[in-house]
Amino acid sequence: MEHRRLGLSVLRRTVVLSGWMAQKLKRMGAVNLVENQYVAFVRGLASRRGAEVETARCAVPKTESFHGNVPAAGRGGPVVYHKSRMTRATVLKQRASEAGFDLVGIAPLSAWEDLGFSRRWVEQGYGGEMRYLDNPKRDDPRHILPSVKSVVCVGLVYNAPLPYSTEVSRQWSVVSGQLPQTVGAKARTPAPESKISAGSTAHQATDNGLRAKDRGHDSPARAWISRYAWGRDYHEVMRAKLESLRSVIEAFEPGVETRAYVDTGPVVERAFARYSGIGWTGKNTCLINEAKGSWFFIGVILTSLELEPDLPAPDRCGSCTRCIEACPTGALVEPYVMDASRCIAYFTIELKGPIPVEFRSAIGSNLFGCDICQDVCPWNRREPSVLGRQSRQATTSDAAEFQPLEVSSPIRESSFSLFSPPIEDLASLTEDDFRRIFSHSPIKRAKFRGWLRNLCVAMGNSGDPRFVTWLERAREHPDAVVREHAEWALEKLIR
Ligand code: B12
Numbered sequence: 001m002e003h004r005r006l007g008l009s010v011l012r013r014t015v016v017l018s019g020w021m022a023q024k025l026k027r028m029g030a031v032n033l034v035e036n037q038y039v040a041f042v043r044g045l046a047s048r049r050g051a052e053v054e055t056a057r058c059a060v061p062k063t064e065s066f067h068g069n070v071p072a073a074g075r076g077g078p079v080v081y082h083k084s085r086m087t088r089a090t091v092l093k094q095r096a097s098e099a100g101f102d103l104v105g106i107a108p109l110s111a112w113e114d115l116g117f118s119r120r121w122v123e124q125g126y127g128g129e130m131r132y133l134d135n136p137k138r139d140d141p142r143h144i145l146p147s148v149k150s151v152v153c154v155g156l157v158y159n160a161p162l163p164y165s166t167e168v169s170r171q172w173s174v175v176s177g178q179l180p181q182t183v184g185a186k187a188r189t190p191a192p193e194s195k196i197s198a199g200s201t202a203h204q205a206t207d208n209g210l211r212a213k214d215r216g217h218d219s220p221a222r223a224w225i226s227r228y229a230w231g232r233d234y235h236e237v238m239r240a241k242l243e244s245l246r247s248v249i250e251a252f253e254p255g256v257e258t259r260a261y262v263d264t265g266p267v268v269e270r271a272f273a274r275y276s277g278i279g280w281t282g283k284n285t286c287l288i289n290e291a292k293g294s295w296f297f298i299g300v301i302l303t304s305l306e307l308e309p310d311l312p313a314p315d316r317c318g319s320c321t322r323c324i325e326a327c328p329t330g331a332l333v334e335p336y337v338m339d340a341s342r343c344i345a346y347f348t349i350e351l352k353g354p355i356p357v358e359f360r361s362a363i364g365s366n367l368f369g370c371d372i373c374q375d376v377c378p379w380n381r382r383e384p385s386v387l388g389r390q391s392r393q394a395t396t397s398d399a400a401e402f403q404p405l406e407v408s409s410p411i412r413e414s415s416f417s418l419f420s421p422p423i424e425d426l427a428s429l430t431e432d433d434f435r436r437i438f439s440h441s442p443i444k445r446a447k448f449r450g451w452l453r454n455l456c457v458a459m460g461n462s463g464d465p466r467f468v469t470w471l472e473r474a475r476e477h478p479d480a481v482v483r484e485h486a487e488w489a490l491e492k493l494i495r
């Protein structure tokens with residue numbers, strides 16, 4: 001540690017590094033020495049203060065080690081880059097930012113520990129029926145691109161500035177019995193974090209099990225659609241940006257090969273993203289960035305180009321266990337390990353067949369996806385707070401494509417939005433409406449029958465007897481899964 005600090009201060013003041021100096025720094029473990037010609041690229045504390053980046057040439061022998069911190073992922077510290085690589089990595093990061101990405105980092109091909117973890121995870125059955133996770137290509141990116149040397153990882157924040165699912169239900173049940181109506185309007189002041197007691201489960205904190213009489217009969221029962229699915233399909237949004245970055249990489253050298261994915265190929269994206277330094281793996285298994293929170297999508301570009309890698313970000317979960325305590329279905333079976341076959345996101349998005357009965361009540365009003373373990377995470381806090389010396393607050397996005405879609409209601413002369421939408425409006429959409437409205441939304445993945453199945457569960461959990469008529473019709477639906485879920489919901493409502 002002392003060495004690291006010493007190296008840092010030496011590097012900050014560096015103008016020219018001689019061979020002797022470089023050797024000394026190498027012994028101290030403060031620099032990454034890769035080939036014969038180097039450029040010491042130092043931002044460190046200097047960049048945090050807005051000072052100019054200092055660079056200096058030095059000649060050092062080849063070595064395998066890699067130490068130091070990386071400016072690109074928002075941290076400072078000493079790193080030594082080969083000049084041509086530095087130029088490329090820096091240009092690439094600049095272009096990523098111009099393309100609109102919020103995070104960028106470069107991973108080497110060293111995610112083996114995580115890839116091994118992923119394989120064992122699938123073998124343990126934690127992936128449920130998501131067969132695509134069995135694909136052996138996921139174990140090694142060279143199965144996709146044999147020449148791959150680096151993985152460029154990007155993050156795009158999708159956090160529209162509206163309340164969290166935990167806050168909405170608290171406002172609903174505790175504050176006024178009413179929900180915010182205007183989508184796109186400024187978010188209400190959220191319930192203070194302290195009110196969501198760390199020990200309470202999300203099941204208690206959300207409106208799960210809140211019956212109509214408790215809500216007040218006039219306030220419509222509402223569903224929760226996961227934040228990531230409010231707007232346009234992220235595959236489409238990310239794809240266009242990724243393609244522009246890909247062409248930058250391909251222009252570096254003739255013959256450079258690339259493959260770009262955003263949840264579209266057999267790549268364990270979070271593993272590479274973790275090694276690229278754009279975030280750490282939280283106990284909720286999401287990748288979390290210290291400055292931005294976890295509401296971001298990940299994109300990866302595998303390339304045959306050898307780019308100077310960044311370092312993994314340190315784990316900042318500490319002793320916190322809020323996500324594990326908040327998960328309504330106990331899907332976070334231990335810190336950092338999710339049994340996806342218990343996760344609400346899996347049930348409502350990925351699972352094609354019936355949702356296991358024992359989990360249906362715990363799903364509450366979550367109609368598509370689930371945000372709870374991210375809502376409660378202190379790194380996603382809404383209000384600035386002081387942790388250490390820095391003020392922190394999750395980054396929000398004003399990008400039009402991530403704001404909640406406005407849908408004209410088939411049953412009234414108004415529209416509703418996908419932010420906490422009334423179940424009644426959602427249930428009035430026909431299959432044609434569903435296809436048309438969600439053609440550019442992640443929601444289409446559930447398919448109409450999955451959508452109806454999920455609506456049955458949300459209605460059953462609403463405690464609102466006004467859904468009985470709809471459910472009685474759903475009980476006659478041609479699809480057996482829909483029929484059975486309607487039956488379950490009716491049973492729950494009239495019990
Ligand atoms: C399958 C899948 C799911 C499944 C399973 C999720 C899971 N935790 O595995 C379900 C349907 C439940 C799901 C839910 C969600 N997902 Co999803 N999902 C995927 C997908 C397709 C594969 C994930 C996977 O491989 N899981 C297997 C596990 C083992 O891998 P992993 O969790 O990614 O963890 C790796 C590392 O973190 C690390 N690791 C984790 N723990 C440990 C522990 C040890 C000891 C070690 C050594 C390593 C290690 O190793 C793992 C393997 O390399 C990826 C896209 C992709 N192609 O990668 C998106 C992806 C992970 N999902 C994403 C999102 C946005 C979501 C949701 C927020 C959507 C929602 N609101 O409903 C939720 C979040 C729930 C949560 N807490 O994770 C984003 C994550 C963004 C982020 N910042 O983390 C991804 C990357 C898609 C994207 N391109 O943006 N998802």
Ligand code: SF4
Nearest residue numbers: 327343344370372373
């Ligand atoms: S997404 Fe919801 S169900 Fe899944 S682990 Fe997080 S809190 Fe649990």
Ligand code: SF4
Nearest residue numbers: 282283317320323377
């Ligand atoms: S809630 Fe706490 S333990 Fe869970 S991911 Fe966030 S910081 Fe880590």
